[in-house]
Amino acid sequence: xxxxxxxxxxxxxxxxxxxxxxxxxxxxxxxxxxxxxxxxxxxxxxxxxxxxxxxxxxxxxxxxxxxxxxxxxxxxxxxxxxxxxxxxxxxxxxxxxxxxxxxxxxxxxxxxxxx
Amino acid sequence: xxxxxxxxxxxxxxxxxxxxxxxxxxxxxxxxxxxxxxxxxxxxxxxxxxxxxxxxxxxxxxxxxxxxxxxxxxxxxxxxxxxxxxxxxxxxxxxxxxxxxxxxxxxxxxxxxxxx
Numbered sequence: 001x002x003x004x005x006x007x008x009x010x011x012x013x014x015x016x017x018x019x020x021x022x023x024x025x026x027x028x029x030x031x032x033x034x035x036x037x038x039x040x041x042x043x044x045x046x047x048x049x050x051x052x053x054x055x056x057x058x059x060x061x062x063x064x065x066x067x068x069x070x071x072x073x074x075x076x077x078x079x080x081x082x083x084x085x086x087x088x089x090x091x092x093x094x095x096x097x098x099x100x101x102x103x104x105x106x107x108x109x110x111x112x113x114x115x
Numbered sequence: 116x117x118x119x120x121x122x123x124x125x126x127x128x129x130x131x132x133x134x135x136x137x138x139x140x141x142x143x144x145x146x147x148x149x150x151x152x153x154x155x156x157x158x159x160x161x162x163x164x165x166x167x168x169x170x171x172x173x174x175x176x177x178x179x180x181x182x183x184x185x186x187x188x189x190x191x192x193x194x195x196x197x198x199x200x201x202x203x204x205x206x207x208x209x210x211x212x213x214x215x216x217x218x219x220x221x222x223x224x225x226x227x228x229x230x231x
Contacts, residue, residue, distance in 0.1 A: 028153050031214065032217055036222075041149050042224075043118075043119075043205075043222050043223060043225065044205065044207075044222040045222075046219050046221075049219050051217040052217075068224045090157075090158065092158075094216060095216070096216060096217065097214075097216065098173075098216055099170065099213075099214065100163050100165070100171040100221075101146050101148060101170075101171075101209055101211045101216055101220070102148070102160050102163055102172035102173075103135060103148070103158075103160065103207075103220060104160065105157055105158040105159075106157070107157040108158075115157070115189055
């Protein structure tokens with residue numbers, strides 16, 4: 001069964017600091033990869049996604065992620081965080097080419113950005 | 116265009132009761148998935164429906180069930196509620212088809228279920 005690990009449970013940064021959130025998955029086949037964000041009181045929103053092609057993907061709000069197949073990783077980055085980035089971030093994986101749609105999520109990383 | 120709509124937003128039920136949650140997907144989306152979100156376990160997959168058929172089920176007891184209607188709207192039912200069923204239940208819809216899976220899921224606001 002596939003699983004997703006997010007290494008950081010809670011990250012605290014000051015505004016303008018750089019961000020990197022780790023995500024590793026355990027599945028040897030083709031995968032689709034996602035980062036979702038959940039702002040306080042709001043629904044899960046897609047930040048970015050990877051299906052194939054360029055392993056460096058850019059998402060909304062200045063976020064990007066790099067897929068490293070050999071490391072089974074899909075780390076999320078942002079060069080300069082803002083107070084409004086305070087939220088919980090979830091990495092998710094879906095098997096590519098399967099016959100049903102199931103997202104496996106990591107436990108999430110709570111990001112607190114201090115002004 | 117309208118997003119994924121879940122009703123009700125909040126529910127308080129007593130142990131032993133049953134509950135039905137509703138989800139209306141984005142127009143044109145035929146795949147609907149359900150997830151349970153708790154502080155301890157995070158987001159866990161419950162089941163996925165496509166064209167009124169359950170295609171996959173997560174590791175939950177049989178008290179958790181669901182269905183999908185011909186208009187793609189979905190309901191999930193939990194019978195004999197336990198305190199541990201207290202959670203945020205999220206519904207997601209996507210444009211996946213029978214074999215095309217390369218797309219994202221769009222989530223609703225969720226139904227917050229509290230079992231007392």
